[in-house]
Amino acid sequence: MTASDIQAAIFDGLRKIAPEADLRQLSPAANLREALDIDSFDFLNFLIGLHQRLGVEIPEADYGKLTSLSALVQYLSAKMP
């Protein structure tokens, strides 16, 4: 799976919780939760969706690393089975 496939999966997940957001305007380095006003409940749901779609285990201890779009793509790319 390429980085753009992973980004597409991320965008699909974000659209479910923030359907009003224009993801084309999302800076890769921006703090995802702040930029899209995602609370901890929605963030957990978002990660559950990524886990189920990509088959990647995401330990709770790693949540802090997943702050931006670029960090998320990098993290998931490294953990893809």
Next chain:
Amino acid sequence: MPSLGADMTEGTLVQWNVKPGDRIKRGDIIAVVGTEKADIEVEVYETGIVEKLMAQPGDKLPVGTPIAVIRREDEAPSASAAASAPPLPATAQPAERVKASPMARKLAQELGVDLEKIKGTGPHGVIERHDVEEAAKLKQAAMPAAAPPPAPPAAVAGMRHAIAVAMARSNREIPHYYLSTRVDMSAALDWLQECNSKRPIETRILPAALLLRAVARGLVQVPELNGFWADDRLNVAPDVHLGVAISLRGGGLMVPAILSAQQKTIEEMMAALRDLITRARTGRLRSSEITEGTVTVTNLGDLGVETVFGVIYPPQVALVGFGKIVDRPWAAARGMLGVRPVLTATLAADHRATDGHRGAQFLQILDGLLQEPGKL
């Protein structure tokens, strides 16, 4: 027309889920009613048979107006029921209405989308929220580029009005007092981390569930904070129905309740919270969840707020607020200074119902419970 909030004066019948002759049991959803805040699924508190429907979808009625007659199974049918029931037009029959979720209906109204022209992708062809959003996008794409931006949704204005009325009443009638305390969350977060490390991501528990559990347990020990002020006296509620402030993406907030929260384990509390937030944000709340809250909990920690000074939702007598967990210097044992994750918990309480001494005891108990999360 049921009252679905302290300041609700009227509601609009959105749809019937039953028809005359249907057998219903306590807890069944028999109708959807539109309020200023949201469409709410109306549960029935009786088991019996629907004898007649007295309102039609679209009717706006004052709270207290009868909208249906339900006959207990051991009662004889009313001879006048069928004769006096106003004939319902064909469009009032659920089977002939466009099948759409309450949220989809509301969104369609806001966005000016005709539900008749949408093909639903939900179960049995029900039109869901995303179907309406897709239709709105297509509609917008077909509009001229110079079209003016849409006006703010009417539903948001309605919700602000409902919040304004309730909060103005609160500030007018309730003599608030505020207390706060800082809670060392080391034990609670360590326990959660250990607990979550053994769980698949789908069943992990958020700190919010732990806090709700602690509040519910604390209120059992300080019941004067759990109830209502009515007729110049405090009415302590027998169950803790925890109203949880949930912000909505379109603006505004809802405060549905986790019912009988004092009976729930942490796992059950997390499941209930997940269910409640999901349904609040998709417009599928039930009437009992809207009307039966006995206390409110609000958590603004996700937005970086450290201390919450809440406004009590009348006629309740208390609101518990939580802020962000932040690392702070903390005097540890034997005079040592350390850094600990610290949460500021606040209590806004009605001084007619309790005094500061009792409120302080509640915060002390809350702190104690969070120091022994394994026992929660």
